[in-house]
Amino acid sequence: MALFKLKINGKSQEVDVDPKTPMLWVLRDHLNLVGTKYGCGVAQCGACTVHLNGSATRSCQLPVSVVGDNEITTIEGLSEDADHPVQQAWLKIDVPQCGYCQAGQIMNAASLLKSNPKPSDEEIEAAMSGNLCRCGTYTRIKKAIKEASNNINA
Amino acid sequence: MSVIKTRVGRRTFLKTSAAAGGGLLISFSWLASCKPGRTKEEILAMPEEWFKLNGYIKIGDNGVVTIYSPNPEIGQNVMTSMPMIVAEELDVDWKNVIVEQGKLDEDSFKNPQFAGGSLSIMLGWDALRMAGAAGRRMLLEAAAKEWQVDVDSLSAKNGMIMEISGARSVGYGEIATKAVGIEVPEDLEMKDPKDYKIIGTAKKNVEGKKIVTGKPLFGLDFQKEGMKLAMIHHPPAFGMKVKDFNRDEIVAMDGVSDAFIIDSSTAEPAWTEVNAFNTLVAIIGESTWQLMNAKKALKVSYDTESEPESSDTHSARLKKDLKNGKVLESRLDGDPDAAFANAAKVIERTYTSPFIAHNTLEPMNFYADVKENSVELIGPVQTPKSLEERVSAMLDIPVENIEVHMTRIGGGFGKRLYIHYGMEAAAISKKLGAPVKLIYTREDDMTQGTYRPTYMSTYKAGLDENNNLIAFSVKGVGLPEGPVFPKRFPAGAVDNYSAEKLGSETNISTGAWRAPRSHFTAGAEQSFIDEVAELAGKDPIDFRLELFERAKSNPVGEEHEYDADRYAGVLKLVREKCNWGQDTPGIHRGIAAYFCHNSYVAEVIDIRMDKGQPIVEKVWCAVDCGIVINKEGATNIIEGGVVDGIGHAMYSEMKFENGKPVHNNFNTYQLIRHSQAPKNIEVFFVENEISPTGLGEPGLPPAQGALANALYKATGKRYYHTPFSTAPQDQIDMEVG
Structure with a gap:
């Protein structure tokens, strides 16, 4: 287990997880951001797509340990009130x-x-x-x- | 205006109660999306008191109406269309309606709460209208009593009750409190379809905004304080059973709190309990990722219960049982053998399809909290009532003590008619003594079974010297059950007709898959009819219309299942809309029509070829499903059926090696993707006032036949075997090896 500081939807978040944990499960299990979906776990379905510094990324293939200072945006953070x-x-x-x-x-x-x-x-x-x-x-x-x-x- | 007896539902619809404070989740955000121009303050001015008129309707003192949608929402859009029917008869402004998913309570809804057989609207039609009309009548009676006038001197419209004289008016919300205890007359008046203001319009999905903002709607998103997570392991091959596993190593892993073997079987299983793997390893923990790692570390021993089967075993068995299989259903008109012997031309073709998986994008999951004598179950299920009953049987807890709540469902397609995962969650919670959410990985989901059976059907047709169809036969087998519907087209249209549905066997578990048997039979039959029409030198639409004319004017044999006029109607409509007969260079066109789930659909597909692959440029669909409730949702579901039909005809199959499904994820199991989808789909509905019938499934079956017939025009080659993109297309050698 290790402590990670993350920038998610413009907010700072801390999680204490296995460094290999994919961001998909950090979001869903640890940060209660369940809008990002699990479909296959092998980057074949796209249900887990988030933005890493604005670019679409498969969160099931993104270990928490490599995120660093990069900004993550999930569907919950795409807009204030569905106005994107x-x-x-x-x-x-x-x-x-x-x-x-x-x-x-x-x-x-x-x-x-x-x-x-x-x-x-x-x-x-x-x-x-x-x-x-x-x-x-x-x-x-x-x-x-x-x-x-x-x-x-x- | 039609009159419906309230007698059936009397016990329910007379019940009134004040449900103070609301107490249930109210969707402010949804209201906001529906009421442009309203301020946040106005939106938040929710009722202080709710008055429950019946199982479907709750009216707030400010006129806001909550309508509970009874049936599971699997993407067929009943959560919008079912409440639309209630709102129509209640006569409220759709903008003032909030929709919530009802929990399982068939006594209160007086309606079977399941999503299957494209039946939600068809079976709910009377109960939903009655709920709305009863609510409206109660409010009218309440106002009449309040004003001391005859109820006939009042009218109700758009959430208001008015004196016909124009003197007084009152909002539903203001009078709702007085509706408590009001009796509803035995006969209720329903609106004339000509007066519909909501039914037949295009309404947006009531959960649209929640979906596009990622709100927790699905079973997999459900969380509750104190809940554990669980994953299962089932054997890698059919015919195997879990015996033992390395428990000590697993429970020592990070994040694993327990692991054990469960048995989720019952003594007398219902059809919804289809499951090849009742004995499972269950691993309990706090996080999904840690459980996935624990699964990878499992070392499991198995018993062998039956011979492992491979795809070769299945092909051989289909051929053998197409000759020798047990006849499960049949029909015989005239003397087909003699007619074939006398025919000027005879054509015989055999069609096959492999096993396929449902692959709902949300994998199986369920929440269960089993206490000593009560159970709470929350999750995605198409048959909640059956889940309640079977968990009751498994745990020996009375059904009255079991609560089932339905989440929004990330795809059904028939898979979630089968409730094994809900029962497994209950079995795990029972053993653990704590609330638990069971999650399947994609691999667990795809290799669990309940597949669409593999099928093989042989069609034969005989034409006389004038190219009239004088004999027709079909024999079809499947593992374990054949796909033939003996009373469907062309039954009734051919003097000499034979249809046989044959049985076989397999240890692969199988189940209903969107438009069960119909999807295969439509593909085979409609391809065959195209080939017969060509042999007869006739236009494929004219050829079909001739047969429908015969079935209508001088039907052969006992009754047939379809209405020849409505069948012909969709063919004529699609013929007109697509400008049939026009010839566009490089575009190849195929047609098919099919009747199933009490609805009629004809589809024309235009393709062009690009590097040997078909590009679907356009699909025209003509649909007769009676009254259309929601034009938007109905169009969407037909479009989805077309894409699903084309996708599975072109790309998808599940093969087996030594009992093991060879695909376990989307890297090797092909599903249709954006680039392979039709460029354009246009849907047309026949306008009539016939009570509504199925929509979730009937859009799918014609797609395969229409595509096969377009491919023939493009390539000169007939397509007999799915998936078209990879399967060899020659007629198969029927010698049994």
Whole structure:
């Protein structure tokens, strides 16, 4: 066990855990931030996507010991009150079915639009293909990303 | 206006009580998202007192209405659509409605609380409307009594009761207190569908904002003070049983507080208890990561209970039992053998599909707190009533002392009809003497079983010299049960018809998987019909319409399951919408239609080929499910069905080696991804006033056939075996080796 100081959603947090513990479980089990989801544990489904200094990262493959001073943002910290353009677009397009994968989809989409505010269809597909949606909301996700892109660039 | 007897639900719907203080979780944030322009203060001005009109409805003194949604929410969107029906008949403004998940209490809801068979809306239709209408009537009666006027001189609308003369009006919230103890008449008036203001509109998911902000909604997110975490280990192969394990080493590990073997079986298992692995190692601790590490350190010994099976065993068994399997269901019209012998053209094709896993993205999990004579169970389950009953049987604790609460469910697809994980959580809590949340890893989940069975069906058709279909037969087997529905299409449309559903066996545990048997049969039958139409030199839609005309005007044999007019209706609608017959260079088009779960769906798929792989450019869907409750949710679920159908037809399969499932995670088990999904899906609903039927499943089955038929147009090759992306597509050698 070891003590780690972390910057999460703009706040300082301390946890005393096994250094190999993936951030996914630090967030879920130790910090009560359960919006970040467990789907596979092997970086194949994207449900655990968070931002590390603003870039989409699979938290199931991110040991707490390597985070250091880098800032982590989870779905709970993406906006104050669902007012991030990607969240707004998700609500407008009514994307979710079961909803379990959507936090990861949203975090990945927000990261994509930050680096590429006007992605083409192919760029959206390529960037989002690591995020599984078992319910099959892919066409709505794409629509919502385009909606958010339009609003960001308006 | 239709009239429904309250008699069935009388005991429930007459019950009124004041539930002071609310006492339940109220979703302020959701209200905020629905009421733009309201200040935070206004939103927080929640009722000081709630009045419970019946099991579904609670009205606040300020007019805010809470509607409890009775059924499990697995993504089929019933948490929005079921309360919409109540709100319609209660006649309140949807903006003033808060929805909460009801707990298991079928006496109060007067409605079977399960998510399965696409039945929630169909079975709940009367109870939900009655709940709303009874509430409205109680408020009307209360106002009439208060004003000393005849109830017929009043009307109720949008949360207000008004004198028809226009003299007085009162809000539901103000009069709700007086509704306590009011009797409801035996007959209740329901709205005419023409007057619907909520049903048939497009409403956003009531939990949308919670989902996009990552609120704790799912079973895996549930936490309670003093709760331990638990993980299980089941044998790596079917046919094996846990015997013993290295307990001393495991309990010495960091973060492990206990480890033991549990048995979650009952003496007379219900169908929902399908489970190849009732005996499990359970490890208890404080953190998921430490438990995952402990699982890796397990050394377990096993007994062998039955012969291990491999995919080769399964293929051979399917071939053998397609010839010799026990007939479970059948139908025979005319004399197919004689008709085939006399036919000018005969065609025979065999179709297969492998075992597949459900792979809900939220792995199995459940919270259980077993005390000496009571149990609390909280988590994701499609059949909460069965869980209650079976835990009662397992622990010998009366059902009255068992509480089941349903969390939002991260995918169902049939997997969570089977309650083993809830029972395991209860067995662990009992042995531990403490509340516990059981968590499956993805690997546990994918290798646990309850798979969609593997299937094989042979179709045969005979045409006369004028290309009329004079004989049709289908024989289908599965491990353990065949996929054939003898009374479905083309039963009733062919003079000489035979259908046989055959049984076999396997030690792989199997269960219902979204549109059980229908998904396979639709894919096989609709591909075959396409090939028969081609042999007959007919347009595939015209060919089907001819058969429906026959089934309607001069049906063959005893009754068939489908309504030929509605079946033809969706074909005609999709034909019109997609502009069938147009020829776009590079685009290849396939069609399929299927009836299941009392609904009719036709789909046209347009593909183009790119480096040998199909790109689905567009899918048109025509759906007849009777009255559509929520256009938004209904469209979403049909889109999802199409993606699910295409995905599993193209990519997914579970194989076995020596009893062991060869895939245990998404790195090798393929599911459809963004880049493989259709570029565009358009959904059209037939407008009618028929009582609503299934939607969660019927969108899926036609997708495979439509895709196979489009692939044929693109490649000149027929697709008989899933997954299309990897399985060899030749007709298989049916010689049993």
